[in-house]
Amino acid sequence: EVQLVDSGGGLVRPGRSLRLSCAASGFTFNDYAMHWVRQVPGKGLEWVSGISWNSGTIAYADSVKGRFTISRDNARNSLYLQMNSLRAEDTALYYCAKDITLTGEYFFDSWGQGTLVTVSS
Amino acid sequence: DIQMTQSPSTLSASIRDRVTITCRASQSISRWLAWYQQKPGKAPKLLIYKATTLERGVPSRFSGSGSGTEFTLTINSLQPDDFATYYCQQYKSSPWTFGLGTKVDIK
Numbered sequence: 001e002v003q004l005v006d007s008g009g010g011l012v013r014p015g016r017s018l019r020l021s022c023a024a025s026g027f028t029f030n031d032y033a034m035h036w037v038r039q040v041p042g043k044g045l046e047w048v049s050g051i052s053w054n055s056g057t058i059a060y061a062d063s064v065k066g067r068f069t070i071s072r073d074n075a076r077n078s079l080y081l082q083m084n085s086l087r088a089e090d091t092a093l094y095y096c097a098k099d100i101t102l103t104g105e106y107f108f109d110s111w112g113q114g115t116l117v118t119v120s121s
Numbered sequence: 122d123i124q125m126t127q128s129p130s131t132l133s134a135s136i137r138d139r140v141t142i143t144c145r146a147s148q149s150i151s152r153w154l155a156w157y158q159q160k161p162g163k164a165p166k167l168l169i170y171k172a173t174t175l176e177r178g179v180p181s182r183f184s185g186s187g188s189g190t191e192f193t194l195t196i197n198s199l200q201p202d203d204f205a206t207y208y209c210q211q212y213k214s215s216p217w218t219f220g221l222g223t224k225v226d227i228k
Contacts (some may be wrong), residue, residue, distance in 0.1 A: 045210070048218040
């Protein structure tokens with residue numbers, strides 16, 4: 001059974017940094033592209049970033065480009081999101097999500113439980 | 122960016138009703154559309170991709186149709202487990218965008 005466990009969220013002041021992690025199990029992690037998708041509580045979904053199986057292709061939403069960095073460690077079956085220069089508008093529940101292909105079809109067949117990031121002074 | 126517009130935003134229905142949700146894209150996305158179901162406090166769940174293909178394990182009362190800019194999600198014979206919020210998502214071009222959701226609640 002596919003399992004994605006998100007962690008690393010918390011309360012952080014504007015301008016500071018946070019690193020999210022996603023631990024994957026139940027599937028061959030390095031056979032799939034992976035993504036981060038966020039959701040402001042009670043609101044809609046926003047794709048944040050995606051990374052191909054070998055980290056050869058990486059993409060970001062314009063809203064986070066230059067501030068967030070996605071990475072993966074296939075040996076550890078883990079996905080990461082380094083978030084720098086955080087802003088109040090980054091406050092959301094962040095989900096790790098699995099793609100259906102190596103390079104990315106950009107829809108998501110499994111999701112983590114989410115980790116809440118709150119940016120506030 | 123491709124804008125995805127869902128209607129209605131809220132839909133009240135009864136058990137065994139047939140429910141239809143519409144999703145419109147601001148430009149043609151061919152059939153590159155997915156539908157998700159989300160229940161309160163839970164992550165979204167993939168229901169349908171490529172506009173009409175049912176994800177494994179999803180009940181056959183769910184179906185999708187459409188191409189180009191207009192798409193529908195239909196739930197035949199609504200069940201208690203189906204009360205949730207439904208999102209469409211285009212994956213034709215980056216950034217991959219979602220609709221704002223349609224909440225299906227009990228009439």
